[in-house]
Amino acid sequence: MSNSTQKSSCIVIAIAGASASGKSLIASTIYNELKAELGIDDIGIISEDAYYRDQSHLEMEERIKTNYDHPNSMDHELLVEHLQALKSGNAIEIPEYSYVEHTRLPTVRAFEPKRVIILEGILLLTDEKIRNEVDMSIFVDAPLDICFIRRLKRDMEERGRTMDSVISQYNKTVRPMFLQFIQPSKQYADIIVPRGGKNRVAINILKAQIRQLLGQK
Numbered sequence: 001m002s003n004s005t006q007k008s009s010c011i012v013i014a015i016a017g018a019s020a021s022g023k024s025l026i027a028s029t030i031y032n033e034l035k036a037e038l039g040i041d042d043i044g045i046i047s048e049d050a051y052y053r054d055q056s057h058l059e060m061e062e063r064i065k066t067n068y069d070h071p072n073s074m075d076h077e078l079l080v081e082h083l084q085a086l087k088s089g090n091a092i093e094i095p096e097y098s099y100v101e102h103t104r105l106p107t108v109r110a111f112e113p114k115r116v117i118i119l120e121g122i123l124l125l126t127d128e129k130i131r132n133e134v135d136m137s138i139f140v141d142a143p144l145d146i147c148f149i150r151r152l153k154r155d156m157e158e159r160g161r162t163m164d165s166v167i168s169q170y171n172k173t174v175r176p177m178f179l180q181f182i183q184p185s186k187q188y189a190d191i192i193v194p195r196g197g198k199n200r201v202a203i204n205i206l207k208a209q210i211r212q213l214l215g216q217k
C-alpha cells in the first residue's frame with residue numbers, strides 16, 4: 001500500500017514483470033474495459049519505458065552499449081516527481097522515447113491527473129521510491145522462453161532490430177538483469193499473474209480490486 005504522505009484521490013496500479021511477459025497487454029485490457037465505466041478522462045496508462053534516460057548527447061554506437069535492463073538506466077526520480085504532481089492535481093509532460101534511436105524524442109505527451117493511473121514497466125518494483133507511490137502492485141509471471149520468443153518477434157517487427165542483435169542483447173543484459181533485479185522484485189507484488197496478458201480471471205480480479213480501491217477514496 002501507498003506510503004505517500006499526500007492525501008490523494010488518485011489510485012496508482014503498478015504492473016511489473018519480464019520484458020514481453022504481457023504487461024502492456026494487461027494494462028491496455030484493464031484500461032479499455034474500465035474506461036467504459038469510469039470515462040476516458042478518469043483512467044490512463046504510463047509506461048516506465050518513457051522514463052529511460054535521455055542519451056541524445058551520446059553517439060549511436062555508445063547508445064547501443066547501454067544496459068537498458070539495469071535500474072540505473074531509468075529516470076525514476078522524474079517518474080516519482082510526476083506521480084506526486086498528478087496526486088497533487090497537476091498535469092505532467094511525459095517524455096517520449098524511441099527504441100530505434102535509443103533516446104528521448106524532442107516531443108512530450110501531455111497527461112492530466114486521473115482517478116486511476118496504470119503504470120507498467122520491467123523495473124518498477126525494484127525501486128522503493130516507486131513502490132511507496134503505488135496502491136496495488138502486480139507481477140506478470142510468464143515463462144522466460146515464451147517471453148524471449150515474443151520479444152524476438154516484437155523487436156524485429158516493431159523496434160528495428162535484427163535477430164542477431166536481439167539474441168546478443170538478451171544474453172548480455174536482458175536475461176542476467178531479469179535474474180538479478182526483476183525476478184527478485186516479485187516479492188513486492190500484491191498479486192502475481194501467471195501466463196501473461198490473456199489471463200481473463202486475473203484481469204477480472206484486478207478490475208474488481210481497482211473498483212474497491214476507488215470506493216475507499
Ligand SMILES: Nc1ncnc2c1ncn2[C@@H]1O[C@H](COP(=O)(O)OP(=O)(O)O)[C@@H](O)[C@H]1O
Binds near residue numbers: 198
Ligand atoms: N498471453 C499471451 N498470449 C499470446 N501473446 C501474448 C500474450 N501476452 C502478450 N502477448 C503478446 O506478446 C507481445 C509482448 O507483449 P506485451 O504486453 O507488449 O509485453 P510487455 O509489455 O510485458 O513487454 C505482444 O505482441 C503481445 O500481444
Ligand SMILES: O=c1ccn([C@@H]2O[C@H](COP(=O)(O)O)[C@@H](O)[C@H]2O)c(=O)[nH]1
Binds near residue numbers: 069099100101103121
Ligand atoms: O533503447 C532501448 C530501451 C529499452 N530497450 C529494452 O526494452 C525492454 C523494456 O521494454 P518492454 O516493453 O517491457 O519489453 C528492456 O528489456 C530493454 O532491454 C531496448 O532494447 N532499447
